[in-house]
Amino acid sequence: MINSQYNYPTFHLAVDCIIFGYEEDELKLLITHRNFPPAQGEWSLVGGWVSENETVEAAAARVLFQITGLKDIFMEQVFVFSEPDRDLGGRVISVAFYAMIRIDKHDRDLVNEHGAEWWTLKEIPNLIFDHNSMVEHAHEKLKQKAGYELIGKNLLPGKFTILQLRTLYEAIFQRKFDPGNFRKKILSLKVLERLNDKNTADSKKGAFYYRFINRPQEFMQDRIVRQ
Amino acid sequence: MINSQYNYPTFHLAVDCIIFGYEEDELKLLITHRNFPPAQGEWSLVGGWVSENETVEAAAARVLFQITGLKDIFMEQVFVFSEPDRDLGGRVISVAFYAMIRIDKHDRDLVNEHGAEWWTLKEIPNLIFDHNSMVEHAHEKLKQKAGYELIGKNLLPGKFTILQLRTLYEAIFQRKFDPGNFRKKILSLKVLERLNDKNTADSKKGAFYYRFINRPQEFMQDRIVRQ
DNA sequence: ACAAAAGTGTTTCGGCTACACCCATGC
DNA sequence: GCATGGGTGTAGCCGAAACACTTTTGT
Numbered sequence: 001m002i003n004s005q006y007n008y009p010t011f012h013l014a015v016d017c018i019i020f021g022y023e024e025d026e027l028k029l030l031i032t033h034r035n036f037p038p039a040q041g042e043w044s045l046v047g048g049w050v051s052e053n054e055t056v057e058a059a060a061a062r063v064l065f066q067i068t069g070l071k072d073i074f075m076e077q078v079f080v081f082s083e084p085d086r087d088l089g090g091r092v093i094s095v096a097f098y099a100m101i102r103i104d105k106h107d108r109d110l111v112n113e114h115g116a117e118w119w120t121l122k123e124i125p126n127l128i129f130d131h132n133s134m135v136e137h138a139h140e141k142l143k144q145k146a147g148y149e150l151i152g153k154n155l156l157p158g159k160f161t162i163l164q165l166r167t168l169y170e171a172i173f174q175r176k177f178d179p180g181n182f183r184k185k186i187l188s189l190k191v192l193e194r195l196n197d198k199n200t201a202d203s204k205k206g207a208f209y210y211r212f213i214n215r216p217q218e219f220m221q222d223r224i225v226r227q
Numbered sequence: 228m229i230n231s232q233y234n235y236p237t238f239h240l241a242v243d244c245i246i247f248g249y250e251e252d253e254l255k256l257l258i259t260h261r262n263f264p265p266a267q268g269e270w271s272l273v274g275g276w277v278s279e280n281e282t283v284e285a286a287a288a289r290v291l292f293q294i295t296g297l298k299d300i301f302m303e304q305v306f307v308f309s310e311p312d313r314d315l316g317g318r319v320i321s322v323a324f325y326a327m328i329r330i331d332k333h334d335r336d337l338v339n340e341h342g343a344e345w346w347t348l349k350e351i352p353n354l355i356f357d358h359n360s361m362v363e364h365a366h367e368k369l370k371q372k373a374g375y376e377l378i379g380k381n382l383l384p385g386k387f388t389i390l391q392l393r394t395l396y397e398a399i400f401q402r403k404f405d406p407g408n409f410r411k412k413i414l415s416l417k418v419l420e421r422l423n424d425k426n427t428a429d430s431k432k433g434a435f436y437y438r439f440i441n442r443p444q445e446f447m448q449d450r451i452v453r454q
Numbered sequence: 455a456c457a458a459a460a461g462t463g464t465t466t467c468g469g470c471t472a473c474a475c476c477c478a479t480g481c
Numbered sequence: 482g483c484a485t486g487g488g489t490g491t492a493g494c495c496g497a498a499a500c501a502c503t504t505t506t507g508t
Contacts, residue, residue, distance in 0.1 A: 084279075412496095
């Protein structure tokens with residue numbers, strides 16, 4: 001045990017990361033084969049132990065880096081899971097974090113080395129312990145966030161069309177949005193900048209590419225889209 | 228250490244409770260004199276250690292009960308605080324919870340025994356460690372919740388006037404609401420039931436008392452009030 | 455009579471929704 | 482020519498906000 005003047009029970013502390021990515025018009029999740037007992041070989045979220053001298057946030061960022069090679073990614077606490085028997089190997093408190101990353105930018109070899117794979121959100125298999133519940137909580141948080149600020153900077157490529165952005169939102173919210181209204185709403189936020197080149201792969205006419213303006217979004221009083 | 232097949236660092240685990248109450252048209256907070264070293268005697272949130280076989284939720288409920296005598300109160304996770312040096316006495320991870328209670332219903336003697344006191348939210352003194360930050364986080368969560376569902380069941384007396392409810396909301400959001408519009412909006416939610424007696428203490432004309440209908444509120448798509 | 459809160463009504467304004475409709479182009 | 486997505490326009494509806502106004506009664 002670490003240096004402490006307290007005489008009270010202590011607990012193992014873990015972080016589990018719900019890593020969202022976006023590819024082929026689908027919201028995906030990075031999951032891995034657990035490589036230590038118990039439940040070795042079963043599907044699991046990417047996780048790790050918190051070290052003696054780091055915050056849970058730092059641990060989550062470290063775990064994300066170790067498996068994807070990506071740094072400085074926005075991550076957010078989702079929930080603390082603390083059922084005494086949630087982990088078959090002992091008493092472990094776990095703090096869940098979610099992240100959104102660009103699949104085209106991460107280190108695929110590193111992911112493969114770790115035996116991790118991208119799964120479509122809808123087709124996630126049974127995960128160990130309470131990890132499926134963590135995914136649900138994280139998906140709710142993601143919808144919450146996406147409803148109040150325009151996300152996509154960390155999920156879409158550097159330049160993208162409004163259609164791609166709308167398809168991302170449709171994947172997140174699992175519902176359709178009216179193309180015209182979505183466009184008008186999104187552009188009214190003034191957080192996107194139109195580029196001069198067009199995407200001609202997805203439509204005959206060609207659609208302008210956009211990118212995020214390099215300026216932090218202020219807090220939105222009202223929803224961008226509804227659930 | 229508890230039984231475990233893992234060989235990793237372990238941590239002290241605490242819960243800290245941000246207990247909101249409402250009295251004299253003011254939102255108040257229950258804080259206490261810390262009764263063990265370090266920082267003994269300084270102002271602190273009500274907190275406690277998580278026991279070996281309970282969840283953090285159970286620990287928070289137990290702590291709330293021990294100091295107020297109240298059970299079955301809605302509590303919600305606020306945030307995990309894990310800075311390595313946040314607690315002067317050792318490495319302690321703390322999960323913050325908030326609760327709303329009826330000041331007129333709790334056990335005042337029990338609170339006094341523990342050296343705890345109600346303070347107006349605006350006048351909270353310096354608290355130990357990161358507790359002031361916890362209060363801010365909890366206040367944000369409270370505003371979030373109050374913006375999306377009508378709260379007050381656990382803060383107001385069993386019957387109350389629309390004025391009392393509005394004053395509560397004004398205390399939470401630290402801003403004024405238009406009396407007519409607030410009334411119409413709140414009543415349109417159909418979660419209050421008008422009683423037959425009137426409050427004649429606060430107005431000459433007399434205002435009908437209302438109470439919450441005994442039915443859970445469904446999730447609100449839009450805000451009730453804005454920040 | 456006056457003040458103060460209760461309660462209702464009204465008008466304006468802006469945003470969301472559901473469309474219709476033209477544009478550009480590859481097939 | 483036709484289908485497909487790009488992009489713009491518009492009519493209707495609804496709710497928020499601002500505020501006028503009437504009611505009631507204690508002082």
